[in-house]
Structures are given as structure tokens and as C-alpha cells.
Amino acid sequence: MTAIVIHGGAGRIREEYRHAYRAGLELARDAGYDLLSSGSDAIAAVLAAVTAMEDNSEAFNAGTGGAPNRDGVVECDAAVACSDGSSGAVAAVTRARNPILLAEKIRTTTPHALIVGQGADALVDDPIDNELLLTDRTRRALERWRSQERKEPQGSATVGAVAIDADGTIAAATSTGGVIGKWPGRVGDSPVIGAGTYADTRVGISCTGKGEAFIRSVTAKGIAARLQAGMSLQTAVQMALDEVAAQEADGGLIALTSTGQLAVGFNSPDMAIAWRNPEDSQAHVSSLPGVRIVAE
Numbered sequence: 001m002t003a004i005v006i007h008g009g010a011g012r013i014r015e016e017y018r019h020a021y022r023a024g025l026e027l028a029r030d031a032g033y034d035l036l037s038s039g040s041d042a043i044a045a046v047l048a049a050v051t052a053m054e055d056n057s058e059a060f061n062a063g064t065g066g067a068p069n070r071d072g073v074v075e076c077d078a079a080v081a082c083s084d085g086s087s088g089a090v091a092a093v094t095r096a097r098n099p100i101l102l103a104e105k106i107r108t109t110t111p112h113a114l115i116v117g118q119g120a121d122a123l124v125d126d127p128i129d130n131e132l133l134l135t136d137r138t139r140r141a142l143e144r145w146r147s148q149e150r151k152e153p154q155g156s157a158t159v160g161a162v163a164i165d166a167d168g169t170i171a172a173a174t175s176t177g178g179v180i181g182k183w184p185g186r187v188g189d190s191p192v193i194g195a196g197t198y199a200d201t202r203v204g205i206s207c208t209g210k211g212e213a214f215i216r217s218v219t220a221k222g223i224a225a226r227l228q229a230g231m232s233l234q235t236a237v238q239m240a241l242d243e244v245a246a247q248e249a250d251g252g253l254i255a256l257t258s259t260g261q262l263a264v265g266f267n268s269p270d271m272a273i274a275w276r277n278p279e280d281s282q283a284h285v286s287s288l289p290g291v292r293i294v295a296e
Helices: 015-037 042-054 099-109 117-121 136-147 211-217 219-228 233-245
Strands: 003-011 076-082 087-093 114-116 159-164 170-176 197-199 203-209 251-257 262-266 270-277 280-286 290-295
Touching (some): 003 015, 003 042, 003 251, 015 270, 015 280, 042 076, 042 159, 042 170, 076 099, 087 099, 159 203, 159 251, 170 197, 170 203, 197 219, 203 211, 203 219, 211 219, 219 233, 233 262, 233 290, 251 270, 262 270, 270 290, 280 290
Parallel strands (some): 003 203, 076 197, 087 114
Antiparallel strands (some): 003 159, 076 170, 159 170, 203 251, 251 262
């Protein structure tokens, strides 16, 4: 059994960008699934899918096109988790074209789980100027934010992927530029294992939305714990979203179990999602909030 599910963020996805989102989702989904179908492992699949979205300057909020902070600097967060218990993450990275690959480097070559800021930037193999991560789209978004009277940080389009390979290994990966206008140094849920990203032998999860609420709810680990206690995937995801909503926040998540059950849930206006297994292949920008089991 092989399967992959990906997301391109939850929030308000502007109509003018939806075609680019769908095209980007299809490209990223297939990049990951093609590796799975050729015998590669789940880690390789989620890295391929997330890297494709990080490199997409037309749609997503990760890597190139990441959301700038209030000073106009792109600070990225990313994490990788595997059902073998290993993980790696980076936060407030400014010089990595593909933060997810830097998170994988932390997982595989260091004794640490999370490295941030200058320490993480120092580990980038090919550091780039931060200006190269900005795009016309994100510059316009920052100007819109600066023109508002009430300057609350805002944004969407964090990217993530969860996959299971032929050996039953599950991997999850999440990457984000955070929210537009965030305070410098702010870290969201994406690189926090158990909050925005998680994988164990039962399930892999990647979240998107208002990171502070997902951190405080320990969303991803909470879902895994509920499944371990015997709760259905549908109910576990719904309860997690209810906890986020109780903090007057919104967002969404994807989850893939060891049996191939696949869930998508969100309570935001929109969410960009795609999945593929041997029987089905879909890609949508959905405007129908709720929890759906899209594969059994």
C-alpha cells in the first residue's frame, strides 16, 4: 500500500491564485507519489512534494514566496517526522531556498531535533540572499498589510505532506513562511513536533492555520493519542479542530493512517488539498469546511 496526501494551506485563498494552487498541488502530489510507486521511501516522497511547493513562486507560502515579517524579511520554519521516531526541524531560517531539506539535514546529521535562526542558517549548504525568497505576490501582500489600520499578522498557504510507503513507514513534512507581518523571530506550529507536524506507527499529520492555537492545543500529537485510545479518525480530527476553534482560530490538517485511511479537515474559509493512492487521485481548493475521510 502506498499513498500520499498534501496540503497547500488553509485560510482565505484569493480567487486569482486558485489556478496556480491547483496546478502546484498536482505537480507536488505527483512528484511524491511517483517516488513511492517506484519503490522510494515515505521520507523521499514527502520531501519531493514539499520541495516542489517551496519552489513554486506562484502560490504557496513556503520557501520562495514565503510570507515576509513586518520588516520585510522572510523567516521560514520546517519540520520532518518519521514513524521510526526520528525528526528534524528548523525555525526562523532566512537563507535557505528549501527549508524542508534543511530540516531533513537536522534529522539525519545532527543530534538535535530543532535548530533556529543563525544556527540553522549556518547549516545551509547553498545560502541565498533573503531577497530571492520575496516575490511580486508577497511584496503586494505586505503592502496591503501595511496599509491596514489594524495590523494583525495574517496569512495562509503553509505546505505539508504525509505519505506511507510499501514497507508501511509513515512520514510527515511541513514548511511555512509563517504569517505576513509577524514579529521578527516568531515561530509557528509547523516546526514543533506534536503541534503542527507528527508521525508515529499509527498516523502521520501535517497542520496549517493559526500556529499559536495549534501549539497551545498540541494538535497533531492529540490526534495520535486519540487514535491510540480507540477513537475514530473522523472524531479525532473534528475534536482537534474544535480545540483550535475554541481559541477563536482557524486552520486545517491532513492525516494518513497505517491502514491507508486518509482525512482532510479544516474550519477556515478555504483549504488547498490533494491526494493520490492506487485507486484515486484528486486536487482541490475546497471552500467546504468540515472533516472528510477521503480514502479508506
